[in-house]
Amino acid sequence: KQEVTQIPAALSVPEGENLVLNCSFTDSAIYNLQWFRQDPGKGLTSLLLIQSSQREQTSGRLNASLDKSSGRSTLYIAASQPGDSATYLCAVLFGNEKLTFGTGTRLTIIP
Amino acid sequence: ETGVTQTPRHLVMGMTNKKSLKCEQHLGHNAMYWYKQSAKKPLELMFVYNFKEQTENNSVPSRFSPECPNSSHLFLHLHTLQPEDSALYLCASSLATLVETQYFGPGTRLLVL
Secondary structure: OOOEEOOOOEEEEEOOOOEEEEEEEOOOOEEEEEEEEEOOOOOEEEEEEEEOOOOEEEEOOEEEEEEOOOOEEEEEEOOOOHHHOEEEEEEEEEOOOOEEEOOOEEEEEEO | OOOEEEEOOEEEEOOOOEEEEEEEEOOOOOEEEEEEEOOOOOOEEEEEEEOOEEEEEOOOOOOEEEEEEEOOEEEEEEEOOOHHHOEEEEEEEEOOOOOOOOEEOOOEEEEEO
């Protein structure tokens, strides 16, 4: 069964610190992996999309890595800010075109 | 502003009611999606439309009926729902099916009494 797991479910970090969010998936045959953020009661906002052939993607203070062989991706957030508080979701498009989401990590940045 | 709008934002309905959710995208995309987000569960992909044609139906009960009259509009018709159908229903669009970045609407919060 193809699954996507995000641990921990919740994380609190003091403002200014760097942090890493984790995503693991059970099948290395993937098309791409995408990181989203979701604010309470809102839709999802795409942050970074990593294609299967790529190892990482960067956008501003965000850096996402992909290691297909180990079935892992990380989202690195540098110099965290209170506005980064949200739920971060990882979504994997598997080779059979099945798009599967993790349950997310709820991030709180403490001022 | 994501370019994807959904109406209504909140909806309360009884189990015998018929209602419809509407999604509109202003991004010139060709693919549109319906998702269900329940508490403590991963986001579930319900339907996929590509160039107005349904390409995926992930074993969704027939009380949910999608309609895509054109590439910019997507509806979800609701009929005889159950309380466990209460959830946030999200619409998304992308340039091409699944492999491209998806852009989400704000969702419709549905409560079935």
